[in-house]
Amino acid sequence: MPQGRGERADAARNRRAILLATEELLARHRPEQISMEQVAAAAGVGKGTVFHRFGSRMGLMLALMQERALTLNEAVVSGPPPLGPGAAPRARLLAFLDGIVDVVSRNKGLLAALGHAATTTHRRENDQGEGGESPIYRFWHRHVSELIAQARPELDADLMAHVVLGALHSTPVLNLLEQGESKRLSNALCTLAASLLDAPDGTPRPGLSSRRCNSGGVN
Template sequence: MAGEAPRERADAARNRRKVLAAAGELFAARGVAAVSMDDVAAAAGVGKGTLYRRFGDKSGLAAALLDERESRLQQELLSGPPPLGPGAPPAERLAAFAAAYLLYVDAHLDVVALSQTASPGARLRTGSHRFWRLHCRILLADAGAPDPDLRADALLATLTAEQVRHWRHDEGHQLGELTQAMSTLARSLAESTGAGSASTRSGG
């Protein structure tokens, strides 16, 4: 029918699944830096031209690999049990998101880092980032926090792969410690501090 998006051909969908499965296994076994696009093509049994046309480069492949994993977290936010899903106060949902997103980034650190740093501003252009930002912004606005857009950006900037890697591998912080700290930070960002700040500036 006119206006419908074209469906992915069965063979193309099958090749996509093979490529993503091969990339996931190779990245887990060797680390992202040690795996080339040629390695992925060979492991998946597809031509290099097909791989480059479909994913562009290794960062595009990393982003596609993350799509499936991100979609599970997104479904939990939309329809899972509280406090991550609907039904809890917005500050508690934001704290649960910060903890869950930290765990997600830590679990897929190399792949997330590649997708976020492929080019200047790459992290901000992904559909998943827009989803996370909108989710945080809505929760912050529902909590009555001032400047919800800026606060959403601040929370997500704190949870980049680069920052998480620094905390985990350079400074040696434990995951439980970081999870608690990020939950606390999220709750503080959700506080309605605008009126208090204004009274302080006016000398009240």
């Protein structure tokens, strides 16, 4: 019915307005400083609408991160190389890490929000998945782990992926993002990953040169 279509269109507009308002607030404030009331006022909707759509502040932050990460995830699954299938594991890993930095650097506080949301999920909602991590983190960890395993099958790829991604949640790294030094972070992750994928004797394994790691970001 036309009325139903109108209601769905309104709901979609409200969702976009709420996410955009949240993104704008995160450019000026840390996640813990943002209230649902502030988001509602900035989006021009009622507070109840925000709670109904997202449940909580961390639910809202996670939804925003999922929205922004979707393009990267789609590029990994079906996009062209080096992010997508068809490139060597080394090339894909470097491009993917660069893509992650590109996503999180667009919003100064969004990575902190994701880390907080994952911690909250682990404590309260263990039914979301193994380990209680957020869906975004699970996708990122699985992809990084698979690429490491392909390039260095003798390594503990599962743990190595946690170590690489865990660095993104540290306070010094978050401070770098807030200072606009995303390129510096991307280069550091590139060096770390390239060293990890080198052969035990230090010989670079086949694949893209480490100096190409800034070529794979998602716009």
